[in-house]
Amino acid sequence: xxxxxxxxxxxxxxESGLGTxxxxxxxxxxxxxxxxxxxEGFARDPALVHGxxxxxxxxxxxxxxxxxxxALARLQRIFPGEVIVITQNVDGLHEAAGSQAVMHMHxxxxxxxxxxxxxxxxxxxxxxxxxxxxxxxxxxARPDIVWFGEMPYGxxxxxxxxxxxxxxxxxxxxxxxxxxxxFVHEAIAAGAKTVELNLEPSAVVSNFDETHFGPASDxxxxxxxxxxxxx
Numbered sequence: 001x002x003x004x005x006x007x008x009x010x011x012x013x014x015e016s017g018l019g020t021x022x023x024x025x026x027x028x029x030x031x032x033x034x035x036x037x038x039x040e041g042f043a044r045d046p047a048l049v050h051g052x053x054x055x056x057x058x059x060x061x062x063x064x065x066x067x068x069x070x071a072l073a074r075l076q077r078i079f080p081g082e083v084i085v086i087t088q089n090v091d092g093l094h095e096a097a098g099s100q101a102v103m104h105m106h107x108x109x110x111x112x113x114x115x116x117x118x119x120x121x122x123x124x125x126x127x128x129x130x131x132x133x134x135x136x137x138x139x140x141a142r143p144d145i146v147w148f149g150e151m152p153y154g155x156x157x158x159x160x161x162x163x164x165x166x167x168x169x170x171x172x173x174x175x176x177x178x179x180x181x182x183f184v185h186e187a188i189a190a191g192a193k194t195v196e197l198n199l200e201p202s203a204v205v206s207n208f209d210e211t212h213f214g215p216a217s218d219x220x221x222x223x224x225x226x227x228x229x230x231x
Contacts, residue, residue: 015068071225198212
């Protein structure tokens with residue numbers, strides 16, 4: 001059976017109004033990564049970190065899926081083989097478009113995590129310092145986000161999917177963040193065909209058999225249509 005494994009990054013959600021690390025004037029441009037996206041930053045100033053993610057959570061709650069999200073959900077519904085969606089994004093727009101069982105390797109804004117007992121629960125729109133865990137009641141709630149220096153979620157399952165892929169697609173990714181940037185090598189080792197769909201070439205573009213460049217809302221639906229028409 002054909003198995004498509006898709007990795008998506010910030011470029012998929014950019015047209016839904018959610019900025020990337022590199023966007024000028026966005027949330028990320030107002031803070032140092034070390035201050036808002038590391039365990040050390042959270043330990044130093046949890047109020048700053050909660051404020052940053054509260055703003056991201058509010059922004060994501062207002063966003064709607066674009067044509068790229070819709071096309072990938074349609075591919076999952078219609079493709080006769082298996083379609084696995086792995087995302088570096090934390091916004092939940094793949095699910096909003098109808099994708100199923102999305103693998104959030106970097107966590108999700110709508111989740112809260114207890115750093116004391118690892119309990120997870122739906123995050124309120126605003127989280128606060130010393131918010132108690134509903135399971136152990138410790139005042140150690142944090143966003144359920146994988147920060148720099150932490151291990152991404154579901155890596156064993158991700159590598160297993162890559163090892164059985166017949167087609168691997170990287171969509172809207174920079175190719176600069178590991179381990180995701182190395183997924184194409186895992187797919188190649190498994191004998192998969194590889195394709196990059198991006199606004200511009202990624203740092204690992206030379207590893208792909210096929211490339212398509214342009215806005216995700218244009219190139220992803222077109223690619224999905226070609227796949228679904230293929231004999």
